[in-house]
Each structure stands twice: as structure tokens, then as C-alpha cells.
Amino acid sequence: MGYDNVVTTTAWSPGPGCHGGCGVKLYIKNGKVVKVEGDENHPFSQGRACPRLLALTQYMYHPDRITYPLKRVGARGEGKFERITWDEALDTVEEKFSNIKAEYGPESVLFCQGTGRDIGGPISFLAYSYGSPNWIQLGLAGHSCYTPRLGAMMATHGDYAVLDAGQFSEKRYADPEYEVPKVIIIWGQNPMPGCPDGFFGHWIVDCMKRGSKLIVVDPRWTWFASRSEKFLQIRPGTDGALAMGMINVIISEDLYDQEFVKNWTEGFDDLKRRAAEYPPQKVAAITWIPEADIIAAARLYASAKPAAIQWGVPIDKCPEGSTVAQAIAHLWCLTGNLDVPGGNVIARPAYGVTTYPFSTQEMHELYGEEFVRRLNEKRIGAKEFAMVRNFRGWAQPDLAVKQMLTGDPYPIKACWIQTSNVLGGQAADTALHYEALKKMEFVVVADLFHNPTTMAVADIVLPVASIAEKESFRSWWVPLQVIVPAVEVGECRSDWEINLELAKRFNPELAKRYGSVKDLINDRLKPCGLTYDELKAQGGWIMPPENSASRPYRRYEKGLLRPDGKPGFRTPTGKVEFASKSYEEWGLDSLPYYSEPPESEVRTPEVYKKYPLVMVTGRRSSVYFHSEHRMIPWLRECDPYPIVEIHPSVAEQVGIDDGEWVVIENDRGSIKRKAKVTPIVHPKVISVPHGWWLPEEDGCEPNLFGIWDINCNKLVHIGPGAKSGYGGGAYKTALVRVKKANGAVE
Numbered sequence: 001m002g003y004d005n006v007v008t009t010t011a012w013s014p015g016p017g018c019h020g021g022c023g024v025k026l027y028i029k030n031g032k033v034v035k036v037e038g039d040e041n042h043p044f045s046q047g048r049a050c051p052r053l054l055a056l057t058q059y060m061y062h063p064d065r066i067t068y069p070l071k072r073v074g075a076r077g078e079g080k081f082e083r084i085t086w087d088e089a090l091d092t093v094e095e096k097f098s099n100i101k102a103e104y105g106p107e108s109v110l111f112c113q114g115t116g117r118d119i120g121g122p123i124s125f126l127a128y129s130y131g132s133p134n135w136i137q138l139g140l141a142g143h144s145c146y147t148p149r150l151g152a153m154m155a156t157h158g159d160y161a162v163l164d165a166g167q168f169s170e171k172r173y174a175d176p177e178y179e180v181p182k183v184i185i186i187w188g189q190n191p192m193p194g195c196p197d198g199f200f201g202h203w204i205v206d207c208m209k210r211g212s213k214l215i216v217v218d219p220r221w222t223w224f225a226s227r228s229e230k231f232l233q234i235r236p237g238t239d240g241a242l243a244m245g246m247i248n249v250i251i252s253e254d255l256y257d258q259e260f261v262k263n264w265t266e267g268f269d270d271l272k273r274r275a276a277e278y279p280p281q282k283v284a285a286i287t288w289i290p291e292a293d294i295i296a297a298a299r300l301y302a303s304a305k306p307a308a309i310q311w312g313v314p315i316d317k318c319p320e321g322s323t324v325a326q327a328i329a330h331l332w333c334l335t336g337n338l339d340v341p342g343g344n345v346i347a348r349p350a351y352g353v354t355t356y357p358f359s360t361q362e363m364h365e366l367y368g369e370e371f372v373r374r375l376n377e378k379r380i381g382a383k384e385f386a387m388v389r390n391f392r393g394w395a396q397p398d399l400a401v402k403q404m405l406t407g408d409p410y411p412i413k414a415c416w417i418q419t420s421n422v423l424g425g426q427a428a429d430t431a432l433h434y435e436a437l438k439k440m441e442f443v444v445v446a447d448l449f450h451n452p453t454t455m456a457v458a459d460i461v462l463p464v465a466s467i468a469e470k471e472s473f474r475s476w477w478v479p480l481q482v483i484v485p486a487v488e489v490g491e492c493r494s495d496w497e498i499n500l501e502l503a504k505r506f507n508p509e510l511a512k513r514y515g516s517v518k519d520l521i522n523d524r525l526k527p528c529g530l531t532y533d534e535l536k537a538q539g540g541w542i543m544p545p546e547n548s549a550s551r552p553y554r555r556y557e558k559g560l561l562r563p564d565g566k567p568g569f570r571t572p573t574g575k576v577e578f579a580s581k582s583y584e585e586w587g588l589d590s591l592p593y594y595s596e597p598p599e600s601e602v603r604t605p606e607v608y609k610k611y612p613l614v615m616v617t618g619r620r621s622s623v624y625f626h627s628e629h630r631m632i633p634w635l636r637e638c639d640p641y642p643i644v645e646i647h648p649s650v651a652e653q654v655g656i657d658d659g660e661w662v663v664i665e666n667d668r669g670s671i672k673r674k675a676k677v678t679p680i681v682h683p684k685v686i687s688v689p690h691g692w693w694l695p696e697e698d699g700c701e702p703n704l705f706g707i708w709d710i711n712c713n714k715l716v717h718i719g720p721g722a723k724s725g726y727g728g729g730a731y732k733t734a735l736v737r738v739k740k741a742n743g744a745v746e
């Protein structure tokens with residue numbers, strides 16, 4: 001088949017849905033994308049691509065895709081929508097939001113996003129242009145995704161760090177400075193299905209092929225666990241105890257890096273005292289991991305040089321996620337594996353280019369202190385949690401849903417939902433969020449498909465462009481790269497286009513600065529010295545320059561990390577802080593510690609007696625991104641049913657066979673799932689994939705595509721579960737029981 005054109009671009013949602021970054025080639029014929037391939041010349045992915053990317057054509061041209069703006073014409077939940085023009089849609093939003101601002105203040109509108117897709121820039125830009133401080137992941141209990149880990153790293157060494165798979169150099173593994181980690185701990189992550197947090201999952205496989213040995217910490221035998229030297233089958237939510245136990249072994253056996261600790265850290269003696277409270281025997285009882293395995297894993301990790309840790313969202317979802325993450329970050333600092341080849345390297349975006357104001361510091365630079373002060377006064381959760389106030393510009397989701405219901409301390413009247421399926425995937429306690437959203441006077445959803453959230457509550461639905469249809473850029477660590485439009489589909493517009501147009505209506509000053517999306521992108525790209533078109537013309541991506549703050553290694557020795565140019569780290573003391581000054585300032589314990597999950601055999605024995613299984617939800621599927629893709633035929637075929645993974649011993653007790661439908665329940669309700677009986681889960685744990693709704697079913701109320709029957713988040717309670725306001729969403733630790741379903745469900 002001949003093609004008219006091949007467009008080289010970057011994968012970063014919508015389409016695969018992911019946190020993105022790989023290079024992709026789009027083959028065009030007669031104005032349509034007809035084939036998708038990985039770009040073999042791209043330094044991030046070298047031609048590799050996941051199933052969701054390869055199925056892009058089925059996603060873009062799916063008959064259910066929303067391709068023009070819609071307004072609701074029936075009652076909410078009736079599913080009656082009518083086509084309208086973009087002008088009418090945007091005029092309606094402008095009028096409603098302006099009225100709400102006049103009557104209640106701009107803080108009465110929540111700007112709700114989902115995970116880190118190409119949305120943080122456009123949505124914060126719109127929220128701040130309108131004047132609302134409430135930019136939020138609505139429903140994400142405890143804000144338990146990435147933020148606790150980011151906060152802990154900032155507090156410990158003043159920067160983010162990531163496993164070094166050579167990703168900061170275009171030569172990758174062939175770079176003479178690079179070394180492969182001798183040992184990798186994969187800690188509560190399954191990096192392959194979804195390239196989480198800007199990390200290409202197969203890089204771990206690349207490292208394994210070059211000799212890396214694995215330690216895997218997971219309640220479930222994953223592909224990586226089956227290939228590991230040590231598999232630590234942990235009780236969900238107890239990672240904080242394991243990390244403290246490993247620190248205990250490393251310190252008491254003198255396995256830490258004495259030079260690094262002496263020269264570059266402070267608070268070691270405090271940490272030593274705290275870690276003494278966690279002898280391996282005690283940790284074994286907490287975590288279900290045999291004492292000998294804890295000791296062996298600590299020795300294996302600490303005696304390998306270099307070694308690295310790759311961790312995932314279950315860390316954030318542990319009780320007090322930000323202290324669990326702190327303990328794990330201490331491990332790579334204690335062992336001198338920070339910012340060395342093959343260790344955990346400091347990650348900064350190439351040239352310092354960011355898509356959106358990420359930290360309070362950047363917010364100050366961009367919007368001015370006065371504006372930020374006003375935002376912080378009204379931001380939900382900023383009063384209650386110093387970390388919410390001082391660390392990132394997010395509102396606190398658990399307090400937000402309560403405020404939507406009570407109107408206290410001020411009313412919430414509308415939601416702008418863009419890249420989030422609150423009721424179908426993101427929100428814990430689905431019923432509570434349903435009730436709260438129903439109270440809103442006005443709800444806008446910008447999405448590509450209908451889903452339970454649009455059906456239940458949207459008044460206006462705006463059709464959004466996929467990765468193949470938009471102009472954008474990506475600056476999540478490296479490379480700095482552009483997203484290039486190849487085709488158009490219906491009247492779909494990119495999130496940037498939609499939000500810039502509306503932002504100008506709320507803040508006419510912006511019209512003078514940014515005529516088009518390209519002007520805005522060029523403004524953000526300035527630090528790299530290239531415009532969007534120039535970057536596109538030279539291949540679409542660029543790596544950070546040598547000897548710069550955004551290029552490893554050992555930048556703390558070279559004075560590349562601190563604003564004052566001195567050696568050291570960007571922390572209050574300039575050192576790695578084992579006892580964190582920032583945590584102390586935020587009213588938190590400066591040292592890491594362990595705390596029990598909110599529901600557990602230890603903390604709530606009476607609940608445990610009734611509900612003896614720990615429900616771990618949300619292990620990622622290669623063919624789905626959260627609640628997306630269930631309507632894509634190639635993908636659904638691979639993973640057709642909402643399942644639950646159950647250990648054979650539990651199946652026997654319940655009296656069910658593989659493939660039978662079961663009921664999973666607790667005091668919050670019940671759901672049905674098809675049992676996959678398998679020894680890969682711990683006998684006291686069941687694993688329940690999340691984000692399930694059935695696009696083939698009736699989307700109107702009360703059915704809402706079947707969510708009340710199958711969405712596991714019904715059984716998960718909200719928080720806040722953490723003293724910092726960040727972490728502890730009980731997505732991995734709710735207690736449940738399982739019984740045989742009566743009658744056929746199929």
C-alpha cells in the first residue's frame with residue numbers, strides 16, 4: 001500500500017493514554033492515519049510500541065468517538081445530547097462560568113484532570129486565567145499518585161530522581177559514561193504495561209539483558225518477579241516497614257556508603273536511631289516477608305554498585321505515602337547511588353522547559369507572589385495541609401468532594417472535567433462522587449468518548465483531538481520533544497486550543513501575548529533556544545546539553561543543582577537530609593516511619609474478621625489505560641472481562657472454579673467479577689483491575705454502562721488518609737470478602 005505521507009511525532013495521549021514519550025510514525029493516506037509504527041530513530045523507544053499505540057487507528061476513527069460539541073437536552077442521566085457549534089459551546093461555558101464567578105467567586109469552579117497526560121499545561125493555564133485555585137485530580141483519594149513520591153524526593157534531596165537507563169544521553173547504553181545497574185529493585189511497580197511517570201517500561205528489560213539482577217517487591221508474582229533473584233511478596237500497604245527494615249540492616253551491617261554519607265548528607269544519626277526501631281524480625285511480622293529474605297535483599301542491594309530502585313504508585317497509596325517514599329529515597333542516598341551512572345539519577349526536564357508551573361517556586365516566577373498568595377488562601381486543603389500549600393499547586397481531593405456536598409467553607413458550583421473519567425476510574429467511593437457531581441449547577445467534560453461521567457453529569461461535552469491531530473510539546477524529563485498534527489477528525493480540537501480560546505475570554509490580556517497555541521508553545525520553549533517549527537524541522541526532539549543542570553552525573557559535586565551555584569543539593573541545608581527540614585516545617589515528622597493501613601488485620605481486627613481478604617486494585621493492563629479503551633476491538637479481545645485474580649485456596653473455600661462469576665463485597669457495597677483462579681496472587685490477597693465500565697451496555701441512568709455492578713472503587717473509601725494530605729488512598733488495601741454469584745451474570 002502506498003502512503004501519501006509519514007508524520008513523525010511523539011506519543012502522549014490521547015490515544016495510548018499514557019504518560020508518554022515514545023517516538024511514533026503515522027502513515028497517512030487520503031487524509032487519514034492508516035498505520036502506526038514505532039520510530040526506530042527515537043532515543044526514548046527505539047521503534048518499540050505498545051498495543052494501545054498500535055491500535056490508534058481504531059481509537060481515532062471509532063464510530064462512538066465524539067467529533068463535535070454536544071449539549072445536554074434531556075434531564076441529567078437521560079443520555080440525550082444535541083450537536084451544537086463550537087461558538088455556542090464556548091459561549092455557554094463563558095457565560096455560566098462568568099455568572100458563577102460574579103456570584104460566588106472563581107474558586108467555586110473546580111478544574112479537574114486525571115493523570116499526567118498532556119493536560120497539566122492547558123488546564124492549569126485555564127484555571128489560573130479564570131482565577132480558580134482549585135486545579136485538582138477530583139476523586140483521587142489522598143492525591144495518591146506521584147505527588148507523595150515527588151514531595152519525599154524534594155524534601156530529601158531537593159530534586160526528583162529516577163532509575164538510570166541511560167535515558168539522558170542520545171547514545172543511551174553505548175554512552176561511555178553510562179553503567180548498567182548491577183541490581184534493580186522493582187518496588188511496587190509493573191513498568192512494562194504502561195511506561196509510568198515518563199519511564200519507558202522496557203528499559204528495565206534492556207538493563208536485564210545487560211546483566212541487571214532484580215529484586216521485586218510486590219504482593220503478586222509479576223513477569224519481573226518470576227525473573228528476579230529475590231521476590232519479596234509483601235502484605236499490601238506495608239512498604240514503609242520493609243524500607244525501614246532494609247535501612248536497619250544496611251546501617252547495622254555497615255553496608256552504607258560512608259564517604260557519601262559523611263560528605264553529602266545530614267541527619268544520619270537520627271535516621272540510625274529511628275531505623276533501630278525496625279529490626280528485621282519485627283518487619284517480617286508486619287510485612288509477611290520472611291526475615292532472612294529482608295536481610296538478603298538489603299545486602300544484595302547495598303553491596304551492588306551501582307544499584308537502582310524503580311518504584312510505583314502503590315508507594316503513594318500506602319498510608320502516609322510521603323513518609324514511605326521518604327524511606328525508600330533514603331535507601332538510594334545511604335548507598336551512594338544518587339546521581340551516579342546506573343543509580344537513581346536526578347531528573348530535570350531538558351533545558352528546564354516545563355509544560356506548566358510545577359512547583360510553588362515556578363508559580364511565583366510565572367504568576368507573581370501576590371497571585372499565588374491569593375490562590376493559596378482559597379485552595380482546598382491549603383489551610384489544613386502545609387504540604388498542599390507549599391509543595392504543588394493542587395487542591396486536596398478528599399476535602400474537595402466533602403466541600404462539594406456541604407458548601408463549607410464556600411460553595412462549589414461547577415466542574416470543568418478534562419482528561420478524567422471521575423466516575424468510571426479515578427474516584428474512590430464512586431457513589432459519593434456521583435452524589436457530589438449531581439449537585440453541581442454546571443459540568444463541562446472535554447473528552448473523546450462518552451463514559452459514565454459524561455452520561456451522568458455533563459451539560460456540555462467538548463470533542464478533543466488525539467495525538468495525531470494536535471500541536472503540542474512534551475518536556476517530561478527527556479527528550480524535549482514536539483507533538484505534530486498529521487490529520488483532522490471531525491471538529492475535534494486540542495486541549496491547548498480549547499483552553500487558550502477560553503482563557504483569553506476570561507483574561508483578555510492573554511490575547512496580546514498569545515495569538516495562537518504555537519505562540520504559547522514557543523514561549524514555553526524559549527529556554528532551549530528553538531521554536532516549535534525549528535525543533536520539528538530538526539527531527540522533533542532534543543536532548544539536554546552537556547554540563548548542564550538537566551544532564552547527569554554527579555551534579556552535586558559540580559555546583560549544578562543549587563540556585564547559588566555552590567556544590568550540594570537544593571535542600572535547606574544543601575545536603576541530602578535524612579531528617580527533613582521541609583517536613584519539619586510542614587508540621588510532619590522529619591524522619592520516616594511506618595503506619596498501618598486504615599483497614600487491616602492489625603488495625604481493625606473486627607473488620608478483618610468479617611472481610612478477611614485484602615483487595616489490591618488497579619494493577620495495570622497492557623491494553624487499557626485506566627478506564628479507557630474498552631470499546632477498541634483489538635484491545636478488548638486481549639482482555640475481554642472484568643476479572644478478579646483469586647488464589648486457588650480461596651477459590652476452593654468459596655467453592656468456585658476458574659471463569660465463574662463471584663461477588664466481592666464489604667460494608668460499602670458489592671460488585672461482580674469473573675474469577676481468574678491463579679497462584680500468582682498471595683492467598684490473603686485478591687487483585688482487581690480497575691477502570692471497568694461496559695461501553696456496549698446502556699449508558700443512561702441507572703445503568704451508566706454497568707459501573708454500579710463492576711466498578712471496584714465502590715468498595716474503596718476516601719481519605720484524607722495522610723497527615724501531609726498526600727498519600728494513603730486505600731486503593732490497594734480495602735478489606736473485602738468473596739462469594740459465589742447467584743445465577744449467571746454473562
Ligand SMILES: Nc1nc2c(c(=O)[nH]1)N[C@H]1C(S)=C(S)[C@@H](COP(=O)(O)OP(=O)(O)OC[C@H]3O[C@@H](n4cnc5c(=O)[nH]c(N)nc54)[C@H](O)[C@@H]3O)O[C@H]1N2
Binds near residue numbers: 446
Ligand atoms: N481502583 C483503582 N482506582 C484507581 C487507581 C488504582 O490503582 N485503583 N489508580 C488511580 C490513579 S493512580 C490515577 S492517576 C487515576 C487516573 O484516572 P483518570 O486519569 O481519570 O483515568 P481515565 O479513567 O483513563 O480517564 C481519562 C479520561 O480522559 C479521556 N482522555 C484521555 N486522554 C485525554 C486527553 O489528552 N485530553 C482529554 N480532554 N481527554 C482525554 C479519556 O477518554 C477518559 O475518559 O485513577 C485512579 N483510580
Ligand SMILES: Nc1nc2c(c(=O)[nH]1)N[C@H]1C(S)=C(S)[C@@H](COP(=O)(O)OP(=O)(O)OC[C@H]3O[C@@H](n4cnc5c(=O)[nH]c(N)nc54)[C@H](O)[C@@H]3O)O[C@H]1N2
Binds near residue numbers: 187219313619623
Ligand atoms: N497500560 C496502562 N499503563 C498505565 C496506567 C494504566 O491504567 N494502564 N496508569 C498509569 C498511572 S496513572 C500510573 S499511576 C501508573 C501506575 O503503574 P504502577 O506504578 O506500575 O502501579 P500498579 O500497576 O498499580 O501496581 C504495580 C505493581 O504493584 C503491586 N502492588 C499493589 N499493591 C502493592 C503494595 O501495597 N506494595 C507493593 N510493593 N506492591 C504493590 C501490584 O501487584 C503491581 O504488580 O501506570 C501508568 N501507566
Ligand code: SF4
Binds near residue numbers: 016045049050193201
Ligand atoms: S505506553 Fe509506552 S509504548 Fe505505549 S505509547 Fe505510551 S510511551 Fe509509547
Ligand SMILES: [Mo]
Binds near residue numbers: 115145146313
Ligand atoms: Mo496515576
